[in-house]
Amino acid sequence: xxxxxxxxxxxxxxxxxxxxxxxxxxxxxxxxxxxxxxxxxxxxxxxxxxxxxxxxxxxxxxxxxxxxxxxxxxxxxxxxxxxxxxxxxxxxxxxxxxxxxxxxxxxxxxxxxxxxxxxxxxxxxxxxxxxxxxxxxxxxxxxxxxxxxxxxxxxxxxxxxxxxxxxxxxxxxxxxxxxxxxxxxxxxxxxxxxxxxxxxxxxxxxxxxxxxxxxxxxxxxxxxxxxxxxxxxxxxxxxxxxxxxxxxxxxxxxxxxxxxxxxxxxxxxxxxxxxxxxxxxxxxxxxxxxxxxxxxxxxxxxxxxxxxxxxxxxxxxxxxxxxxxxxxxxxxxxxxxxxxxxxxxxxxxxxxxxxxxxxxxxxxxxx
Amino acid sequence: xxxxxxxxxxxxxxxxxxxxxxxxxxxxxxxxxxxxxxxxxxxxxxxxxxxxxxxxxxxxxxxxxxxxxxxxxxxxxxxxxxxxxxxxxxxxxxxxxxxxxxxxxxxxxxxxxxxxxxxxxxxxxxxxxxxxxxxxxxxxxxxxxxxxxxxxxxxxxxxxxxxxxxxxxxxxxxxxxxxxxxxxxxxxxxxxxxxxxxxxxxxxxxxxxxxxxxxxxxxxxxxxxxxxxxxxxxxxxxxxxxxxxxxxxxxxxx
Numbered sequence: 001x002x003x004x005x006x007x008x009x010x011x012x013x014x015x016x017x018x019x020x021x022x023x024x025x026x027x028x029x030x031x032x033x034x035x036x037x038x039x040x041x042x043x044x045x046x047x048x049x050x051x052x053x054x055x056x057x058x059x060x061x062x063x064x065x066x067x068x069x070x071x072x073x074x075x076x077x078x079x080x081x082x083x084x085x086x087x088x089x090x091x092x093x094x095x096x097x098x099x100x101x102x103x104x105x106x107x108x109x110x111x112x113x114x115x116x117x118x119x120x121x122x123x124x125x126x127x128x129x130x131x132x133x134x135x136x137x138x139x140x141x142x143x144x145x146x147x148x149x150x151x152x153x154x155x156x157x158x159x160x161x162x163x164x165x166x167x168x169x170x171x172x173x174x175x176x177x178x179x180x181x182x183x184x185x186x187x188x189x190x191x192x193x194x195x196x197x198x199x200x201x202x203x204x205x206x207x208x209x210x211x212x213x214x215x216x217x218x219x220x221x222x223x224x225x226x227x228x229x230x231x232x233x234x235x236x237x238x239x240x241x242x243x244x245x246x247x248x249x250x251x252x253x254x255x256x257x258x259x260x261x262x263x264x265x266x267x268x269x270x271x272x273x274x275x276x277x278x279x280x281x282x283x284x285x286x287x288x289x290x291x292x293x294x295x296x297x298x299x300x301x302x303x304x305x306x307x308x309x310x311x312x313x314x315x316x317x318x319x320x321x322x323x324x325x326x327x328x329x330x331x332x333x334x335x336x337x338x339x340x341x342x343x344x345x346x347x348x349x350x351x352x353x354x355x356x357x358x359x360x361x362x363x364x365x366x367x
Numbered sequence: 368x369x370x371x372x373x374x375x376x377x378x379x380x381x382x383x384x385x386x387x388x389x390x391x392x393x394x395x396x397x398x399x400x401x402x403x404x405x406x407x408x409x410x411x412x413x414x415x416x417x418x419x420x421x422x423x424x425x426x427x428x429x430x431x432x433x434x435x436x437x438x439x440x441x442x443x444x445x446x447x448x449x450x451x452x453x454x455x456x457x458x459x460x461x462x463x464x465x466x467x468x469x470x471x472x473x474x475x476x477x478x479x480x481x482x483x484x485x486x487x488x489x490x491x492x493x494x495x496x497x498x499x500x501x502x503x504x505x506x507x508x509x510x511x512x513x514x515x516x517x518x519x520x521x522x523x524x525x526x527x528x529x530x531x532x533x534x535x536x537x538x539x540x541x542x543x544x545x546x547x548x549x550x551x552x553x554x555x556x557x558x559x560x561x562x563x564x565x566x567x568x569x570x571x572x573x574x575x576x577x578x579x580x581x582x583x584x585x586x587x588x589x590x591x592x593x594x595x596x597x598x599x600x601x602x603x604x605x606x607x608x609x610x611x612x613x614x615x616x617x618x619x620x621x
């Protein structure tokens with residue numbers, strides 16, 4: 001008998017984590033899901049860009065909606081008027097490039113021109129700003145042409161361009177792909193590993209050693225989180241250096257994103273634990289796992305902004321955990337939000353985490 | 368041989384709903400012997416073994432392993448035993464060295480993986496994955512993992528099932544060498560020739576009860592003394608002897 005040292009649960013957990021990490025690195029499916037898929041999607045969507053163009057234009061709430069300029073603008077399909085925001089909100093949205101311009105239509109009582117339109121563009125969205133500019137010029141030309149007593153113009157355009165960051169396709173696509181990579185790695189990886197360890201009696205053999213149950217779960221989780229974070233870091237770095245993905249505060253932003261990624265993958269692993277308990281064999285894992293991942297893949301703003309979805313679909317989108325992870329990632333990366341600024345998203349993820357793990361504790365099977 | 372009991376089982380009962388898998392079993396295993404649990408499938412051998420291994424809860428009765436109660440001190444028992452399960456797999460995608468490292472971490476005992484593998488003659492497979500091994504190699508590797516914590520007792524559940532005659536003999540040698548280093552071995556098997564040559568004592572288990580416990584020689588002598596005769600007169604060799612004579616004693620590795 002040589003047992004001079006007391007048994008260390010910590011060392012057992014680390015041994016578990018090391019073994020699991022090695023195994024993940026050698027499993028082709030985990031590498032493909034975590035790295036290859038997201039990068040392929042980033043490439044494809046990065047090069048294709050968006051389809052039909054809509055220009056989002058903020059209009060002050062108090063603007064008279066009866067004036068001919070406003071009426072004319074509502075008839076242009078490419079212009080989407082946003083009328084619900086305060087001046088300060090619009091200004092902030094404009095700087096982030098979420099609005100492509102803000103217009104303010106004044107009447108000029110008793111004088112000519114009868115209307116003065118102040119337009120603000122943003123450098124965050126120069127391309128759409130130019131589209132807006134030409135659309136507006138077209139509207140004004142039409143109105144002035146039909147007005148009696150030309151040449152004094154009915155409407156006058158006063159333009160300003162605000163400073164803002166350019167919001168590129170990659171800034172939208174990358175956080176979505178990162179979120180989906182974390183989702184699939186967390187759900188599929190965890191479900192497959194625990195199911196196969198259970199079915200092949202690996203866990204039973206572990207139970208014949210002094211190892212504690214929590215060491216097995218914790219070791220697995222540590223390995224999966226480490227792998228997911230390395231994957232996230234590679235995606236972020238390739239996105240940044242090869243495709244110009246915006247990282248506002250540089251290193252700090254990366255760290256915040258990785259913290260977010262860790263929280264996300266922990267929540268998603270909960271789904272994996274549930275599936276590993278519910279599934280009877282390995283071939284029943286993918287269908288169940290797809291029920292969890294596919295809706296989130298499509299509806300959580302991975303490829304398209306959820307604001308583009310019809311209104312009946314939006315409540316579903318807004319119930320899914322990936323929606324909040326994606327949202328938080330975009331806020332952190334592009335707007336430079338800290339973790340406290342995404343408290344709402346963290347709260348929703350935490351609620352999901354509690355629900356999922358409460359179910360996992362009930363359904364998880366050791367043997 | 369000293370007759371000091373290392374495992375004591377008293378009135379052990381295991382019930383699954385209405386089915387009684389183990390019914391009032393009592394026996395002792397002595398230190399340093401190879402003890403065989405024999406019996407048909409479903410007799411309760413594996414259930415009994417798993418209760419001794421602390422992998423399964425009993426319904427009633429008392430079980431002491433190396434002086435520790437399975438109820439109160441399963442942790443201490445786990446540190447003192449080595450367990451080979453019937454049909455157990457190993458962590459996927461790892462090679463033998465890495466698997467030994469994993470178990471060494473789980474047991475909390477530093478071992479040299481190569482030294483462990485050399486005990487079961489698998490050093491040349493150190494970088495191979497478990498699934499790439501032959502049947503005999505898999506069983507030898509399983510036994511290596513049971514030896515990591517330098518156990519007082521090893522439990523082997525049908526270690527030779529499915530092996531060819533050479534690999535079986537090779538495993539017998541390995542099991543005897545484990546016994547010769549002072550480790551007690553508890554083994555289950557369906558092969559009576561194996562129990563006869565390998566086990567110091569055997570217990571026959573049927574429908575959850577022990578129906579006899581003694582040395583193989585004693586049982587055979589007793590049966591012969593009762594006037595038993597085989598229907599067909601036994602020749603002084605059997606077909607397995609022919610097989611070994613023809614193909615040689617060295618075990619084959621593909």
